[in-house]
Amino acid sequence: MSHLKTKKFYVCSCFFYKNIFLKDYALHVEYEGDDKFIAQYESVFTQKYSVNLEKLKQEIIPFVRAEIDKRRDRGKLCLERCMYIEQNYKPLHTQVYTLDPRFLEPAFIQIVNYCKSAGSTKEGLLSLIKKEAPGRSYSFPVFTNEFCKLLVEELEYFEASPMPKDRPNTMNNFGLLLSEVGFDLRFMDPWRIEYLVPISRLLYPDCCGGSLDSHRVFIVRYKLGEDLDLATHFDNAEVTINVSIGDVFEGGDLYFGRMSQDGTAGLPKDYKWYKHINGTGLVHRGLQFHGAAPITSGTRYNLIMWMRSSQLRNKLCPMCNSAPQLEESIGYGDGFML
Ligand SMILES: O=C(O)CCC(=O)C(=O)O
Ligand SMILES: [Fe+2]
Secondary structure (H helix, E strand, O other): OHHHOOOOOEEEHHHHOOOEEEHHHOEEEOOOOHHHHHHHHHHHHHHHHOOOHHHHHHHHHHHHHHHHHHHHOHHHHHHHHHHHHHHHOOOOOHHHHOOOHHHEOHHHHHHHHHHHOOOOOHHHHHOOOEEOOOOOOEEEEOEOHHHHHHHHHHHHHHHHOOOOOOOOEOOEOOOEEHHHHOOHHHHHHHHHHHHHHHHHHHHOHHHOHHHOOEEEEEEEEEEOOOOOOEEEEOOOOOEEEEEEEEOOEEEOOEEEEEEHHHOOOOOOOOOOOEOOOOOEEEEEEOOEEEEEOOEEEEEEEEEEEEEEOHHHHOOOEOOOOEOOOEEEOOOOOOOEOO
8 A cells, every 4th residue: 555655755846837628628736825826826817718817716726725725635534534444445356456467468568578688778668669649658468368368348337337536637537546545555566566667677778767766557437428538748657658448449549749857748740649559558658748649539547657766856846846855754655754
């Protein structure tokens, strides 16, 4: 369980006022009081979205403030949910909570073994995986189709249960945070440490890929009548892996743009779409802008792990681009350490 971690992790205080997503406007905003918010955004809302000051005050600001209150309570509520689920939830497929090498594609195990072998190099690894969109994203098989099916069944069973649930973030309203459901200790921690870090160490040394010491892991679900697509964003992560675990859908391809440090979300000239393949994982730098096209039929499930390196982010918070102001948290927080 994430709340029983022995090391203490923190969040940066910017979490409480920055990067609040307004889905109707596909806009991320920050909030430090009504006056500042109005000064900062009134012209954007009136000119770009024909929203007048009254609506800004009556609807948008209250929504933003409610989101901030929710973030303030996040740790406490998460802990309550974790404990309630641990005591009351009876899984459908108990076995999916423990990482079993039989869930993994042999090619994935081979790739990881290569990365762990003496003298392994990035060039050697690149001959075993597929280069995808520009900007150093790569794909490779990860989970067997049988495991994906079991996992989706388990998560649908959990979703249909009366257990308390939280959603991954303001952009995904139908996913699930897997740490809360009890996946960390026996599945997600060993998966990250034993399998993903060896790969990231070679691919992303500049992102401290060899010292990704925490994560935030969740599934996203897209379905007609629910969330369809994902606006362009970057992750609060050094390295992200995105594995397709449910493939009965059309559309939903991913696209990748520039790095967040470059300031704009525009697509590079050589961009191409990434098509999901069941059981296949795509790794990319978290700070590369990306998004997902709408699905046009079916239901899409992906397992996403945002991996963080305290060593790197302790120096610079990727969300506010400043030295982080640390605040207490539970579990992995946002991956900062004292
Ligand atoms: O829709 C997807 O598969 C991408 C999800 C994603 O980028 C995220 O949740 O950070
Ligand atoms: Fe993302």
